[in-house]
Amino acid sequence: MYLNFFGFKEHPFNVTPDPKFLYFGESYQDALAYLIYGIRMRKGFVVLTGEIGIGKTTVINALLERLDDSHRIAHLVHSNLSLKDMLRFIFRDFGLNPEAKSKSELLLELQDFLMRLDHKGGNAVLIIDEAQNLRSWQLEEIRLLSNIETAKRKLIQIVLVGQPELLHLINSNELRQFKQRISLHFHLKPLPREEMDAYVEHRVKMAGFPGKQLFDEGALDEIYHFSEGIPRLVNTLCDRAMVKACVSNQRKIDRRLVRQVI
Ligand SMILES: Nc1ncnc2c1ncn2[C@@H]1O[C@H](COP(=O)(O)OP(=O)(O)OP(=O)(O)O)[C@@H](O)[C@H]1O
Ligand SMILES: [Mg+2]
Missing domain, CATH: 3.40.50.300 (P-loop containing nucleotide triphosphate hydrolases)
Known part of the structure; x- marks a missing residue:
């Protein structure tokens, strides 16, 4: 539902094994x-x-x-x-x-x-x-x-x-x-914080996001805190946050928004 809202070409956080979305830390x-x-x-x-x-x-x-x-x-x-x-x-x-x-x-x-x-x-x-x-x-x-x-x-x-x-x-x-x-x-160890940030950015970019930073620092803090760097949890949370952002007509995802979907 949020694809057009953010300008994505496809879903960035699907759990399908598309190699394009791979991020190997x-x-x-x-x-x-x-x-x-x-x-x-x-x-x-x-x-x-x-x-x-x-x-x-x-x-x-x-x-x-x-x-x-x-x-x-x-x-x-x-x-x-x-x-x-x-x-x-x-x-x-x-x-x-x-x-x-x-x-x-x-x-x-x-x-x-x-x-x-x-x-x-x-x-x-x-x-x-x-x-x-x-x-x-x-x-x-x-x-x-x-x-x-x-x-x-x-x-x-x-x-x-x-x-x-x-x-x-x-x-x-x-x-x-x-x-x-x-x-x-x-x-296999969870993604450390820097790698999780890069993982999120990679997926967002690969899905065709036209803007710069969709998730701000505060949002990434919360996502890391909740997911502990486990990719499947990162995906679920990012996806939920984007749905929420879309229904709230909010273009950037911040800490407050992520907290609302945890
Ligand atoms: N290195 C990675 N790059 C991109 N996405 C990843 C990566 N690792 C995991 N993911 C994402 O996380 C999801 C879960 O990964 P995967 O199914 O490989 O986990 P698993 O360890 O096999 O889980 P389970 O214990 O349930 O079998 C994947 O569908 C994929 O979307
Ligand atoms: Mg498995």
């Missing part, structure tokens, strides 16, 4: 670099954690764009899958046929596929998002997949992505063996 760049390093160096297990709405899935989407064609990628979002079902999804993503095969047949065929891929210089990557919802028995089964290796290297790189509860799960006693396999863990 320091922690995001580091996260991406760690993930790429872990995959290239065939580290086996890599874990990415961060608070709700901080941008984990966004980082994974950026990762997918950066991995070249030598990578075969299976991308699962957690659901209550048994290893057999998980293997079916992995087969589908790797372009293999999972039909009418038992779990051990699937595992053997996967191993065969991974060996051939490795031989051709390829690398297989399994990404599991929302991994904080996995049960310990599922993580144990995933560990079995990571056992597929040659004497020199891991044949499948597994990236687990989840909210901080994922760490609690991994640190539990029953998953001691699992924990030992994790070679890299990166925790």
Whole structure:
């Protein structure tokens, strides 16, 4: 509703993963670099954690764009899958046929596929998002997949992505063996104040705002205070503030206005 009022071409704070709106601050760049390093160096297990709405899935989407064609990628979002079902999804993503095969047949065929891929210089990557919802028995089964290796290297790189509860799960006693396999863990940090300001400005600009500063310092103070630098909360709040500004016929967003929508 406020697009015309402010002169935007599109919505600046949508939660769609449009790459144009990406703003990669320091922690995001580091996260991406760690993930790429872990995959290239065939580290086996890599874990990415961060608070709700901080941008984990966004980082994974950026990762997918950066991995070249030598990578075969299976991308699962957690659901209550048994290893057999998980293997079916992995087969589908790797372009293999999972039909009418038992779990051990699937595992053997996967191993065969991974060996051939490795031989051709390829690398297989399994990404599991929302991994904080996995049960310990599922993580144990995933560990079995990571056992597929040659004497020199891991044949499948597994990236687990989840909210901080994922760490609690991994640190539990029953998953001691699992924990030992994790070679890299990166925790995504919220945007510091300067980066949050730049994030807001970037989005406003990319959406075609013709003016200079839409949110003044006081408004940004309040947004930071409320969101603590979590992008999804920043988006929601900025969006609400703009709606309110529009209905109040106010062209600039200030502290008072933001307070009204918190
Ligand atoms: N680096 C970024 N640049 C631009 N927008 C971002 C960035 N990080 C997050 N966002 C915005 O915040 C929203 C939430 O990010 P995302 O879905 O990646 O979070 P998440 O950590 O995966 O959350 P959840 O824990 O709920 O899965 C995104 O839809 C996007 O709009
Ligand atoms: Mg997510």
